[in-house]
Amino acid sequence: MSLHRFPSKLLEESVEEFSGLPGIGKKTALRLVLHLLRQDVNDVRQFGNSIIRLKENIRYCKSCNNISDTEICEICADTGRDKSTICVVENIQDVMAIENTNQYFGIYHVLGGIISPMNGIGPDELNTDLLDEKIKKGEVKELILALSTTMEGDTTNFYLYRKYQGEDIKITTLARGVSVGDEIEYADEVTLGRSLINRTLFENNLSS
Amino acid sequence: MYLQKLSLFNFKNYTEAQFDFSKKLNCLVGNNGVGKTNLLDAIYYMSYTKSYFNPVDSQNIKHEEQYFLIKSNFSVGGKDDLITCTVQKNKNKKFSRNKKDYKKMADHIGLIPVVMVSPADSALVTEGSEQRRKFIDGVISQYDRRYLDDLISYNRALRQRNQLLKNFAREGKFNQASLELWDQQLIEPAGRIFEKRLEFVTELIPGFQAYYNSISEGKEQVGLSYRSSLHSITMDELLIANREKDRILQYTSGGIHKDDLDLRLEEYPIKKLGSQGQQKTYLLALKLAKFDFIKKQTGKTPVLLLDDIFDKFDAGRVKQIIKLISNPDYGQIFISDTHQTRLENMLGTLDVDYKVFRINDSVSEISTSDQVK
Numbered sequence: 001m002s003l004h005r006f007p008s009k010l011l012e013e014s015v016e017e018f019s020g021l022p023g024i025g026k027k028t029a030l031r032l033v034l035h036l037l038r039q040d041v042n043d044v045r046q047f048g049n050s051i052i053r054l055k056e057n058i059r060y061c062k063s064c065n066n067i068s069d070t071e072i073c074e075i076c077a078d079t080g081r082d083k084s085t086i087c088v089v090e091n092i093q094d095v096m097a098i099e100n101t102n103q104y105f106g107i108y109h110v111l112g113g114i115i116s117p118m119n120g121i122g123p124d125e126l127n128t129d130l131l132d133e134k135i136k137k138g139e140v141k142e143l144i145l146a147l148s149t150t151m152e153g154d155t156t157n158f159y160l161y162r163k164y165q166g167e168d169i170k171i172t173t174l175a176r177g178v179s180v181g182d183e184i185e186y187a188d189e190v191t192l193g194r195s196l197i198n199r200t201l202f203e204n205n206l207s208s
Numbered sequence: 209m210y211l212q213k214l215s216l217f218n219f220k221n222y223t224e225a226q227f228d229f230s231k232k233l234n235c236l237v238g239n240n241g242v243g244k245t246n247l248l249d250a251i252y253y254m255s256y257t258k259s260y261f262n263p264v265d266s267q268n269i270k271h272e273e274q275y276f277l278i279k280s281n282f283s284v285g286g287k288d289d290l291i292t293c294t295v296q297k298n299k300n301k302k303f304s305r306n307k308k309d310y311k312k313m314a315d316h317i318g319l320i321p322v323v324m325v326s327p328a329d330s331a332l333v334t335e336g337s338e339q340r341r342k343f344i345d346g347v348i349s350q351y352d353r354r355y356l357d358d359l360i361s362y363n364r365a366l367r368q369r370n371q372l373l374k375n376f377a378r379e380g381k382f383n384q385a386s387l388e389l390w391d392q393q394l395i396e397p398a399g400r401i402f403e404k405r406l407e408f409v410t411e412l413i414p415g416f417q418a419y420y421n422s423i424s425e426g427k428e429q430v431g432l433s434y435r436s437s438l439h440s441i442t443m444d445e446l447l448i449a450n451r452e453k454d455r456i457l458q459y460t461s462g463g464i465h466k467d468d469l470d471l472r473l474e475e476y477p478i479k480k481l482g483s484q485g486q487q488k489t490y491l492l493a494l495k496l497a498k499f500d501f502i503k504k505q506t507g508k509t510p511v512l513l514l515d516d517i518f519d520k521f522d523a524g525r526v527k528q529i530i531k532l533i534s535n536p537d538y539g540q541i542f543i544s545d546t547h548q549t550r551l552e553n554m555l556g557t558l559d560v561d562y563k564v565f566r567i568n569d570s571v572s573e574i575s576t577s578d579q580v581k
Contacts, residue, residue: 115386115389116368117368117369117390118368118371122375122383122386123386123389124383151361151364151365151393152368154393155368155389155390155392155393158389158392159389189353189354190354190357
């Protein structure tokens with residue numbers, strides 16, 4: 001099947017739009033478009049409108065930079081949460097992942113990216129202004145760096161550490177070690193090595 | 209450890225072929241283009257899970273066929289190991305040991321050490337420094353996983369740093385703190401990679417010189433040394449010293465990615481001075497030194513593959529090579545040659561177990577040491 005020639009200009013335009021989305025190629029785009037074409041016109045209108053509404057009405061939390069419907073997101077607005085502990089993450093997916101653990105009761109700060117010159121992201125492109133303000137006001141006691149354990153994540157951690165090391169706050173990072181349910185013989189050497197160096201008291205395992 | 213049996217299906221020019229090998233010396237004779245080198249490459253595949261010559265797996269499938277299969281029986285410490293590799297067009301390569309598929313090819317590499325000596329090695333002398341770094345990295349990363357991880361990290365940080373330098377130039381700005389973030393990522397792996405390379409080359413040199421002297425019967429003096437900026441300065445200092453230069457060039461001008469091996473004959477670069485025969489002697493000595501190194505590191509005797517080895521050597525050197533490899537320090541050896549008489553003359557002087565395979569459209573065994581005795 002050649003995807004260079006479409007029998008309809010309208011069809012071609014829609015396919016072009018869909019194939020601009022991440023992870024979507026021309027063939028998948030065509031399948032999605034044809035699917036929508038078979039749907040009831042009201043369903044399609046609802047689909048289209050929800051995307052327009054999303055883009056027009058979404059806001060970014062004025063406290064943590066997370067995606068939100070309101071000026072201050074639900075998490076930041078929650079009076080039960082510890083505002084002096086801030087977990088620094090890359091994006092909203094990471095916020096959702098940490099929320100799902102049910103182990104965290106502080107608030108977040110969403111950077112919106114990690115340092116990677118190849119993706120055109122330098123330290124200036126990170127959203128740290130809101131965090132700077134909070135730290136300057138002395139509201140923060142602990143900063144938990146929860147970025148991906150890639151080289152770019154490490155580099156960003158190092159950048160944040162250098163930026164805030166003079167302040168009177170504790171800077172911590174997620175433990176790196178053997179995953180729950182892993183068999184030791186299959187763990188990779190680097191992870192296993194770090195787990196040994198950062199081994200924990202057995203008593204601590206009992207309490208959690 | 210040795211290769212007992214090998215079966216090929218649709219591998220390069222072979223439609224179907226089976227071989228039963230001698231545990232010591234195997235000679236492959238035949239004209240150009242009959243598949244002597246391809247047979248050696250199939251053995252190489254069993255060790256490195258890829259071709260010595262063509263990195264694209266599917267291009268090793270016989271023309272107009274859909275797949276190739278290599279099956280091999282190795283005897284490792286008295287036990288049988290069945291190693292197979294299947295490559296199908298548009299599918300992932302399957303590599304298995306005793307009918308169990310490997311998840312990662314890297315898990316197999318190192319199990320069956322093989323050293324290949326091929327006319328293609330001349331790239332080590334004639335091509336750029338990248339070839340020589342590959343030679344070093346290929347040996348070390350086989351037994352040192354940490355080294356491979358360090359190399360991957362280093363190269364990734366290097367790409368990011370180079371991109372950052374280009375971004376600076378494009379945007380007409382410079383941010384030292386931002387650059388230092390990537391310097392930090394380079395420093396640690398660079399230090400460890402340097403140490404490992406130094407250790408490897410230092411260990412390689414005496415064996416290499418001994419081999420060269422014995423093949424050339426002491427006619428020439430050869431030198432081998434590891435060239436790196438890190439001999440005199442740390443990576444940390446090097447990055448600082450080169451900062452302005454890097455900024456102008458828009459790439460990282462110094463580091464272990466610029467390391468090289470100096471290959472010398474009588475104190476001059478062998479690339480310029482050496483004859484073809486001398487260059488070939490040099491490369492053979494280097495490969496045999498690598499053989500010894502792997503043997504020492506792993507405790508296993510690698511299988512030695514000698515492709516078209518006697519070409520360009522004078523009679524004296526051929527005699528010395530034969531004397532060398534008949535030494536019991538070597539395990540199983542495969543030699544390919546186009547001259548049957550040259551090979552037979554050579555075999556007449558040896559007292560080892562051997563088999564000769566005449567390779568043409570249909571493979572046949574023509575003689576073995578048992579028949580002669």
